[in-house]
Amino acid sequence: MDGVVILGGGQGGFQAAASLRQEGYAGPVRLVSDEPGLPYQRPPLSKAYLKDGDAARLALRPEAFFAASAIELVHDRATALLRETREVALASGAVLAYDHLILAPGARNARPPLPGLDAPGVLGLRTLADAQALRAALPATVEDGARAVVIGGGFIGLEFAAVARAFGCAVTVVEAAPRLMARAVSPETSARFRGKHESLGVDLALGVPVAEVLTDAAGRACGVGLADGREIPAGLVLLAAGVRPNVELAQAAGLEVADGIAADAQLLTSDPAISALGDACSFPDPRTGARVRLESVQAATDHARAVARRLAGRPEPYAALPWFWSDQADWKLQIAGLPPRGESAADVHDLPRGGFAVRRWEGDALVCVETVNAPAEHMAARRLLAAGGVSRVALAAQEGSLARLAKSG
Ligand SMILES: Cc1cc2nc3c(=O)[nH]c(=O)nc-3n(C[C@H](O)[C@H](O)[C@H](O)COP(=O)(O)OP(=O)(O)OC[C@H]3O[C@@H](n4cnc5c(N)ncnc54)[C@H](O)[C@@H]3O)c2cc1C
CATH class of the missing domain: 3.50.50.60 (FAD/NAD(P)-binding domain)
Known part of the structure; x- marks a missing residue:
């Protein structure tokens, strides 16, 4: 048994490895990472880490976790996907055989063609x-x-x-x-x-x-x-x-690419032995069917859990609600749902307990809620949007309170 090879040891790749074990997958799991050290979280890099410089706090799990979970960390760079033989070629010359391959190579910084961009500084x-x-x-x-x-x-x-x-x-x-x-x-x-x-x-x-x-x-x-x-x-x-998805290895191997590595509602690529997840992949939004590519911890980790469940024998279509956060000074922005498509309306509410919320509508349907310093409103919005949505009439019946509407359900 060759087991699962995961290409990319970032947020999504790590989560796929951990979730495979949580779901009871017993075969070999190898996590290929071209970055040194243990898999780590990126969000603090532009927040707490810039202030405290504490790199130890970034690790997603301590080293002992990988040994205890029989997850082999392979520090190398994948250079080619050999789909016919189900192998991944590595820069060191080694070749990893797989039963299933998970592509989680993330994204890299976009580099606009500006004179001087390569200068030191x-x-x-x-x-x-x-x-x-x-x-x-x-x-x-x-x-x-x-x-x-x-x-x-x-x-x-x-x-x-x-x-x-x-x-x-x-x-x-x-x-x-x-x-x-x-x-x-x-x-x-x-x-x-x-x-x-x-x-x-x-x-x-x-x-x-x-x-x-x-x-x-x-x-x-x-x-x-x-x-x-x-x-x-x-x-x-x-x-x-902005960033660009790392699609080159998938593209060179003949996999379908559409903005990111194209995946279906099960997060399978055009090759049934290969899944894709995280920043690098595009997939059908469960609510609209439109192909989307998301750059968020939520998408990377929920994708990973869904892929792991499928590989452990419990497949179900990916259905998670997108959500996101950003910390800017003392403002915590949280977003539930995706921005509306086309013409849309938004209303702004200054909340009685501080912070504010912007509710974005597509016709009569609430599709996205942006909040600042209002975690309860964010959680209510997540619950309601995940449960199938909110209409203006239903919200008006609760005097416009998402929290009350969430409790009433
Ligand atoms: C500074 C910063 C702040 C962020 N803040 C937030 C936030 O507040 N909230 C939020 O939701 N999201 C945030 N994000 C986004 C979030 O971190 C990403 O969406 C998430 O990391 C995506 O996970 P991933 O596994 O798809 O990719 P990544 O975490 O990028 O991991 C991909 C890994 O694959 C490796 N790789 C690529 N090609 C190869 C190869 N050929 N061989 C071997 N390895 C390879 C890469 O080097 C990388 O280590 C932030 C990102 C950054 C950079």
């Missing part, structure tokens, strides 16, 4: 190594009285900006779209976060793309030039302009 934030470099660069930037410029006003760029301000660093966030986190949140939530970041002292340049990274005589990044001609000097440039 331009950093990314995807891996622990990236976060270590950023953590080392930040105090020096503050000491020099220099500015940090962030390319991209999405979650990671804004989380970094809030931490950098807490270090006393001058920060400018440049975002090509006219509003912050435009892909993921409503205009109403964007507007409130704009106010929050301005109150923290973050300078925002919205609706204008970065045209180039400026370099000094030594070839080091020293700022950015914007498409409108403005130049912003900086001691540190963070590239946070």
Whole structure:
């Protein structure tokens, strides 16, 4: 028996290995990781880790867990999928045979074609190594009285900006779209976060793309030039302009790719001996049937659990409700559901116990709830959306309270 090989030892790959054991899978489980050390969580890299530098807290499980669970960690890089012989070729020259292969290679930072982007002083934030470099660069930037410029006003760029301000660093966030986190949140939530970041002292340049990274005589990044001609000097440039799924190995092996590695409602790829999960895969949204690719801990871990259950002999279609969080200064943003498609309405509620909620509708159906510092409202929204949704009439009958509606069910 060759067992299961998992390509990628990140959030989803690790969870697949752990869940296989929890589900009683008894065959060999090998987890191939091209990053050093134990599998770790990425979310703190742009939050607590930047502040405390405590890498030990990032590990998803201690080393002893892997031995005790008979999960073999293979530190190597997969270089080819040999589907005919059901093998994975590794950079070391070794070959791993599998009965089933789980593709969990995640995503990498998108690199827009900007002059100067490869210069020293331009950093990314995807891996622990990236976060270590950023953590080392930040105090020096503050000491020099220099500015940090962030390319991209999405979650990671804004989380970094809030931490950098807490270090006393001058920060400018440049975002090509006219509003912050435009892909993921409503205009109403964007507007409130704009106010929050301005109150923290973050300078925002919205609706204008970065045209180039400026370099000094030594070839080091020293700022950015914007498409409108403005130049912003900086001691540190963070590239946070989104990610691209790692689909190349799957594509080269002839698997179907559609934004990510294409998976079906069971998270199987076009090869029934191969599953895909996490940031790297696209799959049919159980609520709309539309193909989606999500970049979240929730998707990676719920995908992994669903794949493990199937491999342990208990298949069921993937049905989990998407949810997400982001911490920016003292604001915890939580999102339940996916943004509405097409024309939609949203209403904003300042909640009696603090925080606010933005409810997003598709016609008469509630599809997404964004909350800030309102965990009870978030949990109520998750419960209701997972149970099949909420209509305006049902909510009105509970005087607009999601919490009451959730309790009444
Ligand atoms: C800074 C940061 C902050 C985040 N904050 C949040 C948050 O607040 N909330 C949230 O829900 N999500 C957050 N995320 C997203 C979340 O971490 C990801 O969605 C999640 O890690 C995806 O899991 P994954 O297993 O698909 O990919 P990953 O965790 O990226 O793991 C993929 C692994 O596969 C490895 N790999 C790739 N190719 C190969 C190969 N050929 N051979 C061997 N190994 C390979 C990669 O090096 C990597 O280790 C954040 C991400 C980052 C980077």
